Amino acid sequence: MDNFFMNTYHRLPVTFARGEGVWLTDVEGKKYLDFGSGIAVNCLGHAYPPLVKAIADQAAKLNHVCNYYQSDTALAFAEKLVEACAPAGMKRVFLANSGAEANEGAIKIARKYSLVKHGPGRHRIVSLRGSFHGRTITSLSATGQDVFHKDFGPFTEGFAYIPSGDLEALDKALDPAVTAGFLVEAIQGESGIRPQAAEYIKRAAELCAQRDILLLFDEVQCGVGRTGTFLACEAYGIKPDVVTLAKGLAGGIPVGAVLAGEKAADILQVSDHGSTFGGNPIAAAAGLVVLDTVRGPFLKEIERKGEKIQAMLRDWKNPKIKEVRGRGLMIGADITDEAWPILERGVSTAAAGNPGLLILSAGKNTLRFLPPYIISDAEIETGMEILRRLLG
Numbered sequence: 467m468d469n470f471f472m473n474t475y476h477r478l479p480v481t482f483a484r485g486e487g488v489w490l491t492d493v494e495g496k497k498y499l500d501f502g503s504g505i506a507v508n509c510l511g512h513a514y515p516p517l518v519k520a521i522a523d524q525a526a527k528l529n530h531v532c533n534y535y536q537s538d539t540a541l542a543f544a545e546k547l548v549e550a551c552a553p554a555g556m557k558r559v560f561l562a563n564s565g566a567e568a569n570e571g572a573i574k575i576a577r578k579y580s581l582v583k584h585g586p587g588r589h590r591i592v593s594l595r596g597s598f599h600g601r602t603i604t605s606l607s608a609t610g611q612d613v614f615h616k617d618f619g620p621f622t623e624g625f626a627y628i629p630s631g632d633l634e635a636l637d638k639a640l641d642p643a644v645t646a647g648f649l650v651e652a653i654q655g656e657s658g659i660r661p662q663a664a665e666y667i668k669r670a671a672e673l674c675a676q677r678d679i680l681l682l683f684d685e686v687q688c689g690v691g692r693t694g695t696f697l698a699c700e701a702y703g704i705k706p707d708v709v710t711l712a713k714g715l716a717g718g719i720p721v722g723a724v725l726a727g728e729k730a731a732d733i734l735q736v737s738d739h740g741s742t743f744g745g746n747p748i749a750a751a752a753g754l755v756v757l758d759t760v761r762g763p764f765l766k767e768i769e770r771k772g773e774k775i776q777a778m779l780r781d782w783k784n785p786k787i788k789e790v791r792g793r794g795l796m797i798g799a800d801i802t803d804e805a806w807p808i809l810e811r812g813v814s815t816a817a818a819g820n821p822g823l824l825i826l827s828a829g830k831n832t833l834r835f836l837p838p839y840i841i842s843d844a845e846i847e848t849g850m851e852i853l854r855r856l857l858g
């Protein structure tokens with residue numbers, strides 16, 4: 467198998483055969499509790515019955531129409547999604563297939579908005595050091611981490627990075643003569659689960675509004691209820707101009723979305739943008755199940771379960787755990803050692819009657835918790851007990 471795939475991933479030596487709820491089973495029958503949800507994707511766990519049914523029913527009826535035509539399922543999904551994002555001021559959506567593709571759409575919206583309203587030369591997108599926005603050349607250009615940049619230049623022009631939390635740098639970088647947009651993750655995921663400070667986001671929103679710079683929230687990882695509100699930006703009490711979503715949005719089926727509020731909802735016009743698979747009816751059917759589930763009291767439970775995990779991590783008083791951060795079921799725990807051996811041991815120690823644990827890392831020394839929202843209290847306790855053993 468290793469001879470056929472390109473060498474892009476450091477894969478652990480486990481092959482999964484099936485999943486149910488928060489549990490995965492490998493081809494040898496060993497079980498693993500899933501604290502990672504395939505990087506925040508399987509938000510309703512594995513083989514969630516309503517999701518399975520919606521996908522199967524849709525596949526039996528219609529699995530693709532191109533965007534020259536209409537699909538009731540895609541339309542219903544778009545309507546519900548805009549409704550779910552209405553507290554953040556969202557008005558319209560463009561459907562895509564991945565986080566990177568969604569962010570490309572957000573960048574295009576910011577650039578065209580600026581061009582139409584203010585003329586040429588005002589195309590800079592400012593983002594943060596430590597950010598992650600995707601792997602295409604332009605979403606990499608927006609990603610403020612040098613490690614991802616080596617070997618792939620030249621990059622798309624017109625990007626600048628500033629350190630998170632630095633108000634002076636923010637004020638300077640958001641120069642209205644040259645800047646179209648400010649792109650930010652409410653909680654930086656890949657670089658270590660780092661929530662933005664409330665004052666920082668509030669100031670950014672103010673400056674963007676004053677200077678007519680679009681505020682673009684990349685909620686590809688932290689959105690769709692992950693932090694206990696449908697969008698993570700709701701917690702700051704601000705309204706971004708554009709929000710991107712992907713990972714958990716269809717509970718395991720590829721999908722991406724770019725949403726825009728009042729200012730930018732009508733910027734993209736016919737033939738400005740497109741995507742062959744965008745709004746695919748199977749993804750839309752799956753997305754509808756996620757939207758019908760991740761709302762109301764279900765969101766409160768995400769918050770409560772996250773607090774439970776954070777409290778347990780703190781109560782252990784394990785000297786190997788240095789700091790715990792995050793919100794809802796998006797939690798990072800900095801450990802004194804490199805995180806990767808824990809990930810490996812979570813897999814290698816699995817045996818019959820002794821389940822393994824799938825947990826992720828972020829940055830070098832951060833354990834990243836992104837369990838499915840449907841995890842029970844008992845399953846949290848089981849997973850944490852395994853983790854406690856793995857940490858030693």
Ligand SMILES: *Cc1c(COP(=O)(O)O)cnc(C)c1O
Nearest residue numbers: 564565566598599600655686687
């Ligand atoms: C994962 C991620 C992306 C990229 O999403 P893909 O679907 O892998 O293209 C972009 N932004 C953030 C914040 C992410 O976590």
